Ligand SMILES: NC(=O)C1=CN([C@@H]2O[C@H](COP(=O)(O)OP(=O)(O)OC[C@H]3O[C@@H](n4cnc5c(N)ncnc54)[C@H](O)[C@@H]3O)[C@@H](O)[C@H]2O)C=CC1
């Protein structure tokens with residue numbers, strides 16, 4: 653394909669930034685992909701792996717020539733990046749399309765509005781619902797986004813052409829793009845992604861502190877492995893997410909705690925009916941979810 657973009661700049665070349673770079677490179681979406689980050693060794697590795705064409709440690713110089721900027725750092729750093737690059741781009745008189753991949757959208761929207769007074773027309777926030785417990789450019793994959801959803805949270809102030817470019821960028825990677833309001837995004841992701849990570853971390857941490865931890869882990873079955881895989885995720889990334897999406901995460905933890913307390917009470921009372929009802933409702937919901945996933949993979 654003829655390149656849509658001349659120079660794309662990726663701020664933070666890890667699993668997600670690296671995977672996006674690989675996918676866009678494979679499909680010729682950009683003529684040139686430049687990486688910027690705070691660890692030269694991983695940028696160097698990105699060049700060696702052919703993920704990016706070059707890298708720079710000079711953000712100002714990179715901003716002067718970028719036509720498209722993707723912020724792919726941890727969530728709190730992403731807000732700092734916007735606070736840094738938006739005024740600098742204004743000084744340079746440049747307005748390249750800017751997007752991001754962070755797991756929370758509200759904090760970035762607030763940072764941009766605090767910086768510019770309103771959402772800048774060229775800033776289109778996004779979030780690929782694809783990834784893994786692994787981090788770093790070494791773990792990046794060209795096909796990471798194929799048949800996965802990407803949520804965009806376009807603002808009324810957005811330039812429609814900027815939104816279209818970001819939509820096209822993700823569709824080129826094989827993803828399905830859907831739009832959502834920022835608050836809805838943060839509430840839904842708190843429930844489906846942030847809460848499960850909090851639970852997995854809390855469970856593994858609690859069991860690891862048990863005097864019987866060696867036997868607990870030695871005799872754990874597949875269910876434990878499935879439930880706890882995500883506790884191997886990057887702690888910095890999840891600390892940032894919990895802070896950035898504090899209110900929605902607290903709401904889901906509270907709702908879950910109430911549910912767990914009611915299950916605990918049912919176990920204490922040996923209330924077989926209450927337990928059966930809870931487990932049956934959950935099984936039906938999970939079976940329906942599995943059918944949805946199957947239907948999606950058949951469609952692929
Ligand atoms: N890992 C996952 O499964 C998913 C992650 N996300 C989001 O994508 C973003 C990136 O996550 P990953 O790629 O998994 O993380 P990662 O740790 O693999 O990559 C992050 C990159 O940002 C760089 N970075 C960190 N602090 C920096 C700073 N102060 N200045 C410049 N660069 C800095 C790191 O060196 C690294 O290259 C996060 O906001 C995360 O919430 C979104 C979807 C899935």
Ligand SMILES: O=C(O)C(=O)Cc1ccc(O)cc1
Nearest residue numbers: 755780781782783784785882
């Ligand atoms: O590893 C997993 O199963 C994930 O849940 C990956 C993931 C992590 C963070 C996101 O914002 C989106 C997806």
